[in-house]
Amino acid sequence: MMSLIISLGVVLVLAILYMIFRIGNLVGLVKGKKDESTSWNDINAYLMMIFMIAGLGAFFWYSFAHFDSYKLPVASEHGVITDNLFWVTMWVTVIAFVIIFIVMFWFAYAYRYQEGRRASYIADNHKLEIIWTVIPAIVLALLIFSGLKAWNDITAPASKDAVVIELIGQQFLWTARYPGVKDKQLGNHNYKMIDASNEFGLDLSDKNSFDDFKSLELHLPKGKEIQLKIRAKDVLHSVFLPHFRLKMDAVPGMQTTFKFVATKSTADMREETGNPNFNYEMACTEVCGKGHFSMKFPVFVHDTVEDYEKWMASQEAWLKQNPDYLQRVPVELREAAMIKAGIPADSKEAIAASPVTVTLN
Amino acid sequence: MATVDLQTLTEAHSHTEHEHEEHHHGNFWTNYVFSEDHKVIAKQFLITGMAWALIGGVLSVLFRLQLGFPESNLSWLKPLLGGWLTPEGKIDPEFYLALVTMHGTIMVFFVLTAGLSGTFSNFLIPLQIGARDMASGFMNMLSYWFFFLSSVVMFTSLFISTGPASGGWVIYPPLSALPQAMQGSGLGMTLWLVAMALFIVSSLLGGINYITTVINLRTKGMSFTKLPLTIWAFFFTAIIGVLSFPVLFAAALLLIFDRSFGTSFYLSDIYIGGEALPNQGGSPILFQHLFWFLGHPEVYIVLLPALGITSEIIATNSRKPIFGYKAMVGSMLFIAILSFVVWAHHMFVTGMNPFLGSIFTLLTLIIAVPSAVKIFNYVTTLWKGNILFTTAMLFSIGLVSFFLTGGITGIFLGNSAIDIQLHDTYFVVAHFHLVMGSASFFGMVAGVYHWFPKMFGRMLDERLGYLHFWLTIVGVYLVFFPMHYIGIAGFPRRYYSWTNFETFSGFADLNMLVSIAAIITLFAQFIFLFNFIYSIFRGKVASANPWNSNTLEWTTPRSPGHGNWPGELPTVYRWPYDYSKPGAKEDFIPQHIPYSETPESNLRHENELVKLEMNNGSAIVVEDKKH
Numbered sequence: 001m002m003s004l005i006i007s008l009g010v011v012l013v014l015a016i017l018y019m020i021f022r023i024g025n026l027v028g029l030v031k032g033k034k035d036e037s038t039s040w041n042d043i044n045a046y047l048m049m050i051f052m053i054a055g056l057g058a059f060f061w062y063s064f065a066h067f068d069s070y071k072l073p074v075a076s077e078h079g080v081i082t083d084n085l086f087w088v089t090m091w092v093t094v095i096a097f098v099i100i101f102i103v104m105f106w107f108a109y110a111y112r113y114q115e116g117r118r119a120s121y122i123a124d125n126h127k128l129e130i131i132w133t134v135i136p137a138i139v140l141a142l143l144i145f146s147g148l149k150a151w152n153d154i155t156a157p158a159s160k161d162a163v164v165i166e167l168i169g170q171q172f173l174w175t176a177r178y179p180g181v182k183d184k185q186l187g188n189h190n191y192k193m194i195d196a197s198n199e200f201g202l203d204l205s206d207k208n209s210f211d212d213f214k215s216l217e218l219h220l221p222k223g224k225e226i227q228l229k230i231r232a233k234d235v236l237h238s239v240f241l242p243h244f245r246l247k248m249d250a251v252p253g254m255q256t257t258f259k260f261v262a263t264k265s266t267a268d269m270r271e272e273t274g275n276p277n278f279n280y281e282m283a284c285t286e287v288c289g290k291g292h293f294s295m296k297f298p299v300f301v302h303d304t305v306e307d308y309e310k311w312m313a314s315q316e317a318w319l320k321q322n323p324d325y326l327q328r329v330p331v332e333l334r335e336a337a338m339i340k341a342g343i344p345a346d347s348k349e350a351i352a353a354s355p356v357t358v359t360l361n
Numbered sequence: 362m363a364t365v366d367l368q369t370l371t372e373a374h375s376h377t378e379h380e381h382e383e384h385h386h387g388n389f390w391t392n393y394v395f396s397e398d399h400k401v402i403a404k405q406f407l408i409t410g411m412a413w414a415l416i417g418g419v420l421s422v423l424f425r426l427q428l429g430f431p432e433s434n435l436s437w438l439k440p441l442l443g444g445w446l447t448p449e450g451k452i453d454p455e456f457y458l459a460l461v462t463m464h465g466t467i468m469v470f471f472v473l474t475a476g477l478s479g480t481f482s483n484f485l486i487p488l489q490i491g492a493r494d495m496a497s498g499f500m501n502m503l504s505y506w507f508f509f510l511s512s513v514v515m516f517t518s519l520f521i522s523t524g525p526a527s528g529g530w531v532i533y534p535p536l537s538a539l540p541q542a543m544q545g546s547g548l549g550m551t552l553w554l555v556a557m558a559l560f561i562v563s564s565l566l567g568g569i570n571y572i573t574t575v576i577n578l579r580t581k582g583m584s585f586t587k588l589p590l591t592i593w594a595f596f597f598t599a600i601i602g603v604l605s606f607p608v609l610f611a612a613a614l615l616l617i618f619d620r621s622f623g624t625s626f627y628l629s630d631i632y633i634g635g636e637a638l639p640n641q642g643g644s645p646i647l648f649q650h651l652f653w654f655l656g657h658p659e660v661y662i663v664l665l666p667a668l669g670i671t672s673e674i675i676a677t678n679s680r681k682p683i684f685g686y687k688a689m690v691g692s693m694l695f696i697a698i699l700s701f702v703v704w705a706h707h708m709f710v711t712g713m714n715p716f717l718g719s720i721f722t723l724l725t726l727i728i729a730v731p732s733a734v735k736i737f738n739y740v741t742t743l744w745k746g747n748i749l750f751t752t753a754m755l756f757s758i759g760l761v762s763f764f765l766t767g768g769i770t771g772i773f774l775g776n777s778a779i780d781i782q783l784h785d786t787y788f789v790v791a792h793f794h795l796v797m798g799s800a801s802f803f804g805m806v807a808g809v810y811h812w813f814p815k816m817f818g819r820m821l822d823e824r825l826g827y828l829h830f831w832l833t834i835v836g837v838y839l840v841f842f843p844m845h846y847i848g849i850a851g852f853p854r855r856y857y858s859w860t861n862f863e864t865f866s867g868f869a870d871l872n873m874l875v876s877i878a879a880i881i882t883l884f885a886q887f888i889f890l891f892n893f894i895y896s897i898f899r900g901k902v903a904s905a906n907p908w909n910s911n912t913l914e915w916t917t918p919r920s921p922g923h924g925n926w927p928g929e930l931p932t933v934y935r936w937p938y939d940y941s942k943p944g945a946k947e948d949f950i951p952q953h954i955p956y957s958e959t960p961e962s963n964l965r966h967e968n969e970l971v972k973l974e975m976n977n978g979s980a981i982v983v984e985d986k987k988h
Binding site: 018021025037040041043044045047048051055059062063066069070071072079081082085086089090093096097100101103104107108111112113114117118119120121122123124125128129132133136137140143144147148150151152154155170171191192194196201230233234235236238240242243245246247248249251252253254256277278279281283284285286287288289290291292293294296 | 683730740744773831858
């Protein structure tokens with residue numbers, strides 16, 4: 001009933017508006033609109049000026065007054081460089097933008113129609129045209145080359161002693177795999193070995209996999225190069241660490257990589273932002289389905305490399321958490337696997353998996 | 362360097378005598394539905410495009426409701442959305458992605474490609490080059506009906522129970538290839554691919570026709586150097602489309618194979634829904650290369666016609682020649698060529714080889730130069746003009762403003778090092794909505810206001826037009842400008858909600874502002890819709906040349922019939938931008954006025970052309986390369 005009344009009301013209002021418009025039109029026809037059109041022309045010209053001034057005013061006011069709300073603190077070495085590039089480009093483009101914006105709306109206002117005046121017959125001016133082709137070309141070239149230098153540094157191969165961490169995206173969560181402290185090497189993986197427990201698809205015939213461990217938080221050392229190895233299990237995802245100015249897609253069937261150095265620990269950042277609850281976060285930026293917006297992965301940056309290594313040492317190997325999988329380890333490697341994964345030799349699974357522990361007596 | 366070419370066209374009349382009576386007979390079906398008249402087909406494209414624009418706009422307001430008012434209860438939309446609302450009255454997160462995807466697809470392809478090129482290439486090419494119709498009226502008709510069929514399929518996909526395609530308008534596999542990954546990748550995706558295949562057929566039929574018509578059917582004297590910039594723009598657009606759409610077709614075809622026939626072009630090493638798929642060796646990156654090989658030229662397919670339309674309108678209403686005609690054509694040509702070699706700037710952080718990233722950064726930023734030249738030329742055309750603010754002119758100035766605002770942010774995004782942070786954030790959303798979305802939309806609307814008198818023989822109401830313009834330009838800026846800030850703060854796009862993240866917890870106020878502005882902007886379009894429908898029937902009767910314009914379409918009668926000119930085709934003697942020529946009686950001299958009739962305003966080299974005009978009467982065509 002209510003909606004019927006509302007729709008009737010809407011129809012009525014629209015009908016009244018239509019009548020007003022129709023009557024206005026007819027009255028206009030009777031009065032003759034010649035003068036009216038030049039006055040409208042002036043009104044539009046004034047509105048152009050108002051629009052230009054109000055628009056630029058709002059732009060500058062918001063950009064300065066709310067600077068802190070949109071400027072994200074930066075916490076990586078290359079991030080400082082790309083941020084600089086960003087702000088240099090910002091100044092260059094804002095200057096160009098403001099000049100052209102003002103000139104355009106000023107021309108629109110200043111050269112509005114006046115009876116009896118005639119426009120100038122100007123078709124081209126080669127000097128002017130060459131100038132405004134060459135100047136943007138030079139400015140752009142400078143921006144490009146500083147950008148390319150940064151890009152080449154960022155995408156150069158990681159150094160050999162970088163901390164390696166693997167990130168795996170799937171609908172709709174992230175997991176991280178760390179090489180164990182014993183060999184500091186990630187073991188092989190194969191997507192065909194993935195099952196409910198072996199979510200990495202860990203290939204247990206590779207001895208490097210024995211001490212790999214899983215983490216549901218991304219732990220990073222401060223001040224040491226980190227290489228992220230990124231892959232996806234199902235569809236595209238994208239690793240986005242906004243504070244580290246880092247983004248790289250996770251692609252099924254292809255490993256991608258990104259190297260960087262974190263310059264501020266979580267504690268540093270809590271101090272800098274004055275927010276004792278500050279935490280780094282990682283997000284997904286490649287649309288991946290229903291839960292795309294919820295793929296948050298907590299990030300923690302340790303104050304020192306030692307702290308980070310201490311944390312690593314405190315983690316349990318995946319194989320230790322899933323000792324059933326000892327069965328999948330080739331017989332000759334099982335003992336090594338148990339040692340590396342830290343599985344006690346007298347545990348139930350260890351005994352079940354051991355080929356030599358037949359009852360001899 | 363006024364070189365003069367003589368060209369004898371003995372059979373100039375051969376195709377002009379043809380039966381331009383035929384439109385008088387024929388029934389409703391052949392006149393209005395299966396018409397081969399380019400003007401009727403243009404109107405069909407326009408009205409279909411407007412319907413799509415309305416749908417696309419409503420979809421965007423729906424998802425803006427979610428983003429701007431995440432707490433609100435939308436149960437009142439139940440009659441419209443039904444099962445797509447959660448029991449708490451929220452939009453379902455998967456449907457949210459469907460909305461975003463369909464908004465993008467509809468706006469890019471159905472509104473700004475078919476609605477813009479389809480309408481104005483069709484309407485203006487024959488009228489402005491002085492032809493009776495397109496090279497093939499039948500192909501032209503087919504082009505519309507393939508588009509219509511495509512529209513029907515795409516529209517149907519909105520109503521199926523699993524929802525339309527939802528993986529983003531770029532439909533990256535594996536998401537779009539695996540129905541297990543999301544509901545929309547099932548039947549909805551199949552329909553999307555079918556609709557796009559039909560769309561590509563339509564686009565190719567249209568494009569080939571436009572190219573052929575421009576090359577072959579120009580009237581006597583209409584050399585390439587005398588073409589209005591609109592025609593140059595449509596010509597380049599058609600060439601870009603013909604070269605790039607087939608690549609999308611190939612990409613879609615391979616995706617269909619992957620989806621339905623078990624091939625592995627794009628799929629490899631996938632574990633989903635508790636099982637490892639057998640596909641190995643494919644690459645999702647391959648799809649991205651193929652998609653963007655169309656996708657980037659597509660940006661210019663959308664933009665160039667709008668720029669062409671604007672050139673014409675700004676020159677006419679400034680009562681001045683367009684500044685730098687040659688530079689305008691040159692930069693369009695340059696843009697058209699470069700548009701094919703910049704595609705991978707959409708893929709800097711997809712895992713593509715970083716060296717490729719460097720190359721594409723370089724090429725991308727080069728394309729900024731001709732774009733800048735175009736802006737400077739527009740601004741200089743206003744300089745010392747005598748500007749009439751018709752609604753079309755207002756929208757054209759609005760276009761240049763958007764092209765500038767959105768264009769400069771491209772300099773950030775094209776720079777791979779800066780793009781790392783900005784990629785897939787709201788900064789990108791702000792950039793392309795301004796530079797290609799809003800700019801092209803304004804070009805389209807400007808075109809409707811400008812050529813409405815020739816389309817329907819009546820004028821649109823200018824005061825409603827002013828209201829429409831000011832509400833829309835302010836609205837559009839309020840929608841897209843704040844997104845720059847949100848993007849710099851790192852907010853990712855295609856997010857249903859940001860509240861999961863502490864990093865993205867701010868800007869609720871700005872998001873609300875954006876949503877309110879979006880709603881107002883949408884409502885402002887209803888003013889236009891009313892004006893459009895009202896004026897078709899009751900608008901002020903237009904004169905044959907209401908804007909005192911130079912191009913040939915204004916030499917036709919008020920409502921040109923099939924064949925466009927009742928008598929002979931006009932002959933062209935001069936370029937289209939003789940506005941406010943010193944010495945001339947009026948402030949415009951149309952293209953069909955010979956120099957011999959305007960001795961008072963002729964420039965020195967033009968007086969020499971008078972002799973050639975006299976020689977041999979109409980059998981000689983003067984091709985002068987001065988302009």
